[in-house]
Amino acid sequence: MNLPLYEQLALALTAGVLRGAVYALVALGIVLVFRGSGIFNFAQAEFGTTGLFAAYWALEIKGWGYPTSFLFGMGVAIALGLLTERLVIHPLRDSSRVTLLVGTAGVALAAIGFQFWWFNETLVMSMPKINEAFFMTPWGAVVTVQELITLGVLAVVAVGLALFFRSPSGLAIQAAQQEPVASELVGISVRRVSMLTWGIAAALGGLAGILAGPYLTFSAGFLSFGAVGALLPGFMAAVLAGMRSMPGAVAGGLLVGCIEQLSSLSILDGAVPGAGALVLFVFLLGVLLVRPQGIFVGKVATA
Amino acid sequence: MSVLEIDDVSIHFGGVKALQHIALRAGEWEIVGIIGPNGAGKTTLFNCITGFYTPTSGTVRYRGKDISNLPVHARTALGLGRTFQNVGLVKNTTVLENLCTAQHLQVAYDPVSGILGLPATFVEESRVAVRARQILELMSLEHIALERVADLPYGMQKRVEIAAVLATDPDVLLLDEPGSGMGPEEAHDLGDLLLTLRKEFGLTIVMIDHHVPLVTRISDYVYCLNFGEVLAQGTPDVVRRHPEVVKAYMGTDETDEPGEAGGAGSPATPQPGAHRSEEYA
Amino acid sequence: MTISSRSGSPGPDAAEETTVIPVVPAQDGADETTTLPPIDVPVLEDEEFEPQADRDATFRPSRAGWAARSAVWLVLAWFVLAFPVNFLSPFTLGVSDVSAASEAAIFAIVGLSLNVLLGYAGQISLGHQAFVGIGAFTSAYVVVDLEMGFWFAVAVASGLGLVQAAILGAVSLRLTGLYFALVTLAFGNFAQQTVFAIPELTGGEGGKEAPRPAMFDSDYSYYFLCLGFLAVVLFLDWRLTRSKAGRALQALRENPRVASSYGINVKAYTLLAFAVSGLFAGLAGALMAHHDEVIVNQKFGFQLALLFVLMTVVGGLRSRSGVVIGSAFFALLHSGHLLSLLEPVTQTIFRFSLVDFITGTIGLPIEFVALVIGPILLLLTITMYPGGIGQQIAPIREWMLGRRFDRHAGKVTEVEVNDVRA
Structure with missing residues (x-):
């Protein structure tokens, strides 16, 4: 690594934005759930891994086509999200926040356990990309088409969510979140809104998982703390967004990706092992202690 | 010398001026009543006195010492x-435990020795346990010592709360609506209880309450707050006849018998009000 | 005497005016025996309320009752002290089983450590494996690289655990509970990827040697060493809950406002909880290092942190016996020894192989059993039995302590605690 610094910087930022797209998808789901029910959803990333495992199973074991497998994976992720809402979140709705947090962590662990169980023979899996092509940027970064697809999906999802929250059902969700009792009175089913929230969040997780899975090899718990450990960065992005703002979550995800990659600069690398984790830890502490209300909060958290 | 002196205390939350230039005094062994409509800033004032809020300006003095910047504990x-x-x-623990917890500052060992x-x-x-029992006995609560607080009826919880505050060994009692949820008779008994406690423990009492008969009966001096300002102050009789107060707050209470103020426990204090002006502004 | 132990005498000017207040000077040392003077406190109108708690206060077990209880205590003592070393035992356990029992004792210490934070202080830690791991590597480092004694190493590891937990605790004071959980997660991640990757400290991939002292070289004696430390931790935890610190933590967990108005320094006591938790975790880490003899950094991953939370919650927060049982259960499940111990039992009684059933019929390798069963138990616990194992065994525990057998003992009825309006 004896490239000039600016070139390293360009490489790091490219990698950071691409990786950050995955974080942003996870962060969107986290923000959505937090706005809906005030819960830190530690199962968010595992919705993704479970969806990825389902897609992998459909594609590699069953031999279904890529689109079918993709949809199947999404379906499984959404089903897991809805099951979580029904079986864990709903029964615990009156419990303390910490209990709920332990509950979602339990869901994550259970999902990881079942992933192990499902594929206990193949410990490391790899899934083909949607498009295997890649190219090189003028500054020497290798960019795969798959990563660009993820970035594109993120953009579409972000715009889609913004539009959705201006539609009648989106407004109903917001109303139910802000005034549950009053909403119930005017005929909005808070229960259905909660299901909808978790369903959308799980779908976002599923997207992140199935799109990021082919980047590298994967195994159980992949999206939480595997090769693309997006859980912690996703939470950091959500914190940057003040846990409320959707555009903030996107911006936060990209920023966290870049910051993490900056630690691979040669001036830092080698000095400490695992500099990425160190940088993320310090960054999270800094944000929480200096600006706990977040950075990318926007004027009002409407979209 | 006053036990408690609040000077020119104001507190703003954003643009909301919750308290403005409040001045309040409580002399030794006085019972000071604070009345006023909901949202007048009574509890906010208590929070400034006890340290949950730091006033935007002004000072809180205790026996001449500025305590404005001290933490609650x-x-x-x-x-x-x-x-x-x-x-x-x-609430999730027993009455006895609460009284032991409240004696925190009087426990004569440091926490580490306790753990060791x-x-x-x-x-x-x-x-500590014996003293807790003594206080409960004093308050006629010993029969519920081992009950969980959350299982008790509201009125009894209120009394346990007073017992717990006594266990902290106070000189000044700040009571935030001790009579809430009580009927006129219970409120009357509460008044007797407070007078007795003052007599036995030498307490100064500052009390917020909506039971105007209770406040006027036992208080030596009354403040009426409205919109974060002192609307009127003086002896109970003066305040309850104050036209502004009557207008703002308690028009209907005019029918009460005026003689009640000198009831059961005649104040053991030096005549209050002698050292201050009768009217606020 | 007055009820006041401070010089509660009113100000000088007022004291002259009155004669009603009986100010008796506090007599040194005699305080406990003097009772308060009977005063005439008006009794407020009692609402209709039947006290429940005192009902069984006079209950004493009969002679047969005592005998039954003693028998159960003896069996328990045999199970903990004699069974693992094949004393008076119908089974023969191998050395690896004893080693697993030591690990169970160590996990129990970790569980109690987490219980202090999660149960007493109400702070969640998702990075507890970092405290344990740092304790482990510190102890190994002190023994191997600094060539100091084992006991000194244990003390250093515990002390370091205390200090790092207190530092993290200082951070927590500025954050609300959920955000703090994130910080611990990031801290665990950082420790795992950065600190545990320093080869000088952790010996890199191959692991770090952590020899045992000569006296506890055998797995049997080491088991009793772990048991001894567990007993010490249990004692400290017991005294913590029964002294002013425990009461202070209980108050501040449920309601910080009330706690501070009781005169409790909320920040200081939160820090104290962290320090105690870190101390226990560091101790457990040191014991774990010398238990494994070669300690590898892969051991301290995020999954271990989750396993710790799991076993503590399933064991039952704020229940010492529950946490110990839960931790031991998960330790044995984790290492696969629980199944191999149960195997002969199910073979002889049900003519059924549990291991074959799980690995064959269900297709679940032994090493993943804890990972699959654990979360299910966790979710069942928090949705149906919030008191965990501690709640389930409460009737037996009460009975063994000489009280009446009450099926409903230990029922956790969490009261919704609203913040006090102030």
Whole structure:
């Protein structure tokens, strides 16, 4: 690594934005759930891994086509999200926040356990990309088409969510979140809104998982703390967004990706092992202690 | 010298001026009543006195000492004891435990010795329990010592709360609506209780309450707050006849018998009000 | 005497005016024996309320009752002290089983450590494996690289655990509970990827040697060493809950406002909880290092942190016996020894192989059993039995302590705690 610094910087930022797209998808789901029910959803990333495992199973074991497998994976992720809402979140709705947090962590662990169980023979899996092509940027970064697809999906999802929250059902969700009792009175089913929230969040997780899975090899718990450990960065992005703002979550995800990659600069690398984790830890502490209300909060958290 | 002196205290939350230039005094062994409509800033004032809020400006003095910047627990250590509007107790545990917890500052060992289980701490623990029982006995609550607070009826919780505050060994009692949820008769008994406690423990009492008969009967001096300002102050009779107060707050209470103020426990204090002006502005 | 132990005498000017207040000077040492003077406190109108708690206060077990209880205590003592070393035992356990029992004792210490934070202080830690791991590597480092004694190493590891937990605790004071959980997660991640990757400290991939002292070289004696430390931790935890610190933590967990108005320094006591938790975790780490003899950094991953939370919650927060049983259960499940111990039992009684059933019929390798069963138990616990194992065994525990057998003992009825309006 004896490239000039600016070139390293360009490489790091490219990698950071691409990786950050995955974080942003996870962060969107986290923000959505937090706005809906005030819960830190530690199962968010595992919705993704479970969806990825389902897609992998459909594609590699069953031999279904890529689109079918993709949809199947999404379906499984959404089903897991809805099951979580029904079986864990709903029964615990009156419990303390910490209990709920332990509950979602339990869901994550259970999902990881079942992933192990499902594929206990193949410990490391790899899934083909949607498009295997890649190219090189003028500054020497290798960019795969798959990563660009993820970035594109993120953009579409972000715009889609913004539009959705201006539609009648989106407004109903917001109303139910802000005034549950009053909403119930005017005929909005808070229960259905909660299901909808978790369903959308799980779908976002599923997207992140199935799109990021082919980047590298994967195994159980992949999206939480595997090769693309997006859980912690996703939470950091959500914190940057003040846990409320959707555009903030996107911006936060990209920023966290870049910051993490900056630690691979040669001036830092080698000095400490695992500099990425160190940088993320310090960054999270800094944000929480200096600006706990977040950075990318926007004027009002409407979209 | 006043026990408690609040000088020119104001507090703003964003643009909301919750309290403006409040001045209040409580002399030794006085019972000071604070009345006023909901949202007048009464509890906010208590929070400034006990340290939950730091006033935007102004000072809070305790026996001449400026305590405006002390944290809550340090003010408790000085002798400010406080009850809450909706019962301030550790509800998931027993009455006895609450009274032991409230004696925190009087426990004569440091926490580390307690964890190490040094022999002296066992002795001290039994002393703490005995004292808790004594206070309960005093308040006629010994029969519920082992009940969980959350299982008790509201009125009884209110009394346990007063017992717990007594266990903190206060010089000044700040009672936030001790009579809430009580009927006229219970409120009357509560008044007797407070007068007795003052007599026995030498307490100064500052009390927020909506039971105007209760406040006027036992208080030596009354403040009426409205919109974060002192609307009127003076002896109970003066305040209850004050036209502004009548207009703002308690027009209907005019029908009460005026003679009640000199009731059961005649104040053992120097005649209050002598050292201050009768009207606020 | 007055009820005041401070010089509660009113100000000088007022004291002259009155004669009603009986100010008796506090007599040194005699305080415990003097009772308060009977005063005439008006009794407020009692609402209709039947006290429940005192009902069984006079209950004493009969002679047969005592005998039954003693028998159960003896069996328990045999199970903990004699069974693992094949004393008076119908089974023969191998050395690896004893080693697993030591690990169970160590996990129990970790569980109690987490219980202090999660149960007493109400702070969640998702990075507890970092405290344990740092304790482990510190102890190994002190013994191997600094060539100091084992006991000194244990003390250093515990002390370091205390300090790092207190530092993290200082951070927690500025954050609300959920955000703090994130910080611990990031801290665990950082420790795992950065600190545990320093080869000088952790020996890199191959692991770090952590020899045992000569006296506890055998797995049997090491088991009793772990048991001894567990007993010490249990004692400290017991005294913590029964002294002013425990009461202070209980108050501040449920309601910080009330706690501070009781005169409790909320920040200081939160820090104290962290320190105690870190101390226990560091101790457990040191014991774990010398238990494994070669300690590898892969051991301290995020999954271990989750396993710790799991076993503590399933064991039952704030229940010492529950946490110990839960931790031991998960330790044995984790290492696969629980199944191999149960195997002969199910073979002889049900003529059924549990291991074959799980690995064959269900297709679940032994090493993943804890990972699959654990979360299910966790979710069942928090949705249906919030008191965990501690709640389930409460009737037996009460009975063994000489009280009446009450099926409903230990029922956790969490009261919704609203913040006190102030």
